Amino acid sequence: MRSAGTIAVAALLVAAGIAVSRLAATEIPPAERRSGYTFMAPDTKAIQDDDTANPGMLWTLDGEALWKRKAGAADKACADCHHDARASMKGVAARYPAYDRVLGRPVNLEQRINLCRARHQEATPFAFESRDLLALTAFVAEQSRGAAIAPDTAPELQPFAAKGRDFFMRRQGQLNLGCTSCHDDNWDKHLAGSAVTQALPTGYPIYRLEWQSLGSLQRRLRNCITGMRAQNYDYGAPELVELELYLMSRARGMQIETPAVRP
Amino acid sequence: MASALINVPGKARRGDVIEIKTLMSHIMETGYRHTAAGQVVPRDIITSFTCRYNGVEIFRADLFPAIAANPFLTFFTVARESGKFDFEWIGDNGFSETASAMISVE
Numbered sequence: 289m290r291s292a293g294t295i296a297v298a299a300l301l302v303a304a305g306i307a308v309s310r311l312a313a314t315e316i317p318p319a320e321r322r323s324g325y326t327f328m329a330p331d332t333k334a335i336q337d338d339d340t341a342n343p344g345m346l347w348t349l350d351g352e353a354l355w356k357r358k359a360g361a362a363d364k365a366c367a368d369c370h371h372d373a374r375a376s377m378k379g380v381a382a383r384y385p386a387y388d389r390v391l392g393r394p395v396n397l398e399q400r401i402n403l404c405r406a407r408h409q410e411a412t413p414f415a416f417e418s419r420d421l422l423a424l425t426a427f428v429a430e431q432s433r434g435a436a437i438a439p440d441t442a443p444e445l446q447p448f449a450a451k452g453r454d455f456f457m458r459r460q461g462q463l464n465l466g467c468t469s470c471h472d473d474n475w476d477k478h479l480a481g482s483a484v485t486q487a488l489p490t491g492y493p494i495y496r497l498e499w500q501s502l503g504s505l506q507r508r509l510r511n512c513i514t515g516m517r518a519q520n521y522d523y524g525a526p527e528l529v530e531l532e533l534y535l536m537s538r539a540r541g542m543q544i545e546t547p548a549v550r551p
Numbered sequence: 552m553a554s555a556l557i558n559v560p561g562k563a564r565r566g567d568v569i570e571i572k573t574l575m576s577h578i579m580e581t582g583y584r585h586t587a588a589g590q591v592v593p594r595d596i597i598t599s600f601t602c603r604y605n606g607v608e609i610f611r612a613d614l615f616p617a618i619a620a621n622p623f624l625t626f627f628t629v630a631r632e633s634g635k636f637d638f639e640w641i642g643d644n645g646f647s648e649t650a651s652a653m654i655s656v657e
Contacts, residue, residue, distance in 0.1 A: 339556075341574060349556075
């Protein structure tokens with residue numbers, strides 16, 4: 289059964305024209321970068337373009353309510369310190385993951401929100417992929433809509449970004465694929481009818497039609513790692529944050545679309 | 552934290568055909584799925600949607616398990632008079648949500 293599955297996937301890769309044996313690692317030139325949005329059908333684009341049709345907006349509305357709700361032993365709301373998110377959170381998502389001095393490592397936006405809950409609200413962190421965490425993350429990231437992605441330039445981040453790049457380039461798993469095999473070398477082709485895109489995370493958290501829900505970048509990464517039949521990582525694992533860090537550096541200068549819609 | 556997104560033009564001329572768009576937050580669990588332990592996940596869907604224009608029903612839909620999460624319904628009507636659109640969603644487990652929108656017709 290398993291070998292039949294492997295053959296089927298290999299056949300798909302061949303049908304898609306993806307050269308499994310090629311070992312190239314050419315990053316996409318800046319001028320050729322395209323948001324995942326540009327690969328979508330007009331109907332799907334229309335969902336993202338209309339804020340009253342985009343289901344992701346349901347989460348940002350919830351996030352706005354959570355922003356103002358007091359929580360934890362400190363009985364403080366996000367708004368008590370950060371005030372109006374429209375001003376204070378503008379551009380924040382565009383520079384995450386960012387370096388946390390206390391932890392000495394990069395944290396993504398979800399982790400930053402949970403750190404804020406633990407340190408300042410004295411509340412229990414939200415579970416990864418819970419509706420509340422996705423809602424707050426989407427609300428915060430929405431404030432950066434249209435802002436250019438500008439990764440944190442802290443020199444301490446360099447080794448982590450390098451590890452993320454290594455993860456992206458390294459072949460792994462039963463199919464012996466690296467992220468780069470599809471997203472750098474074959475992004476202009478299709479895999480089983482779906483466009484292979486360029487791995488530029490411009491709109492997370494995204495409303496993915498396949499999920500029928502909002503989901504984080506880490507959920508998407510875990511999907512891809514499962515598809516490669518490689519060893520997966522838990523939500524919040526340093527390896528996934530490092531990969532996020534590298535992916536955001538690939539998307540430097542591109543516009544944030546949160547909450548984006550993807551098929 | 553159920554919530555709805557409603558798109559109704561705020562203004563219209565009498566006799567105009569206007570488009571109404573509604574999006575309701577709901578998981579639309581089909582009742583056909585099983586957990587890893589083999590137990591059926593109970594059905595939890597919206598079963599009915601109605602829209603009233605100044606109290607008169609102008610649109611109704613019955614919803615079924617094959618409809619995706621967060622149902623997005625759009626339909627058209629003729630702008631006849633200023634007033635209010637009332638929307639109502641009813642579903643399993645006592646789900647009941649309402650929303651409204653105003654229109655001014657010249």
